[in-house]
Amino acid sequence: MRSVAQRQHLASGQDSDVFIRSDGLLVKRTRTGRDLRCEAEMMLYLSGHGIPVPRVFEATEDELVMQYVPGPRMSEEIGRKPWLAGSLGEELADLHHRLDLIPAPGFLSGEGDLLHLDLHPGNVVLGPEGPVVLDWASAGKGDRRLDVALSWVSLAVAHLAPVMKLTRWRFLRSFMANVDPEAKNAIPEAARIRLARHDRDPRERAALQKLMDREPH
Secondary structure, three states: OOOOOOOEEEEEEEOEEEEEEEEOOEEEEEEOOHHHHHHHHHHHHHHHHOOOOEEEEOOOOEEEEEEEOOOOOOOHHHHHOOOHHHHHHHHHHHHHHHHHHHOOOOOOOOOOOOOOOOHHHEEEEEEOOOEOOOOOOOOEEOHHHHHHHHHHHHHOOOOOOOOHHHHHHHHHHHHHHOOOHHHHHHHHHHHHHHHHHOOOHHHHHHHHHHHHHOOOO
C-alpha cells in the first residue's frame, strides 16, 4: 500500500516523516527501512486494552496510515500555559499508571513489563477527548520505573529559555510526586539510554553524563 491521496508534510522525526493527507489522515513514512507494521501492531494492541492511541487504518513496511488527532502537544501546552504545569505533570503520571495495568504483549522481545521508552510531553497530544500517546516505535519490555525515569530525563535535560525553567521544575515536581518514588533510582540508566539513542549536542551530553554519574538513593 502506498497512499495515493495528496499529502502535505507535517513533521519529521529521527527516522521518519509525517504527512497529512487530503482525506484528513496521517501518514508516517520511514526513512530508515524500519518496518512500520510492528508499530501498527503495537498500537492496535494498546487500543484493545484501552490506552489512548491514534486509530490505525493501514500499515505496510514503509508507511503507517492513522487517525489525525487535533490538539496541541503537551509540550506546547506547557509553554503556552505555564500555570497548568502541575496538572499536566499529573496527567503524564496518569498515563504511566494506565500503562502499569497493561500486560506486555507476547510479540515484544525480552522480559518484563510494557514500556513506551519515549513517553515525554512532545509525544502526547491533548485531543478533544483527552490525551493521546504517540510514537510507539521504541516500545519494549522492562522495569516500569525505567519508563518513568526516561520521561523525567527527557524534560530535565531539554534546552529551555530561562523563563521556562521554573515551569519545567513545577511540571517535574508534580510528575514525580504522582509516580513510584523508586523511579528516581532508574534515572542513571535512563540517561544512559537517552545518550545512546541518538546524537546529542554537547550541552545535553554533559547533562546526561551528570545524571549517569548519580548514585541511586
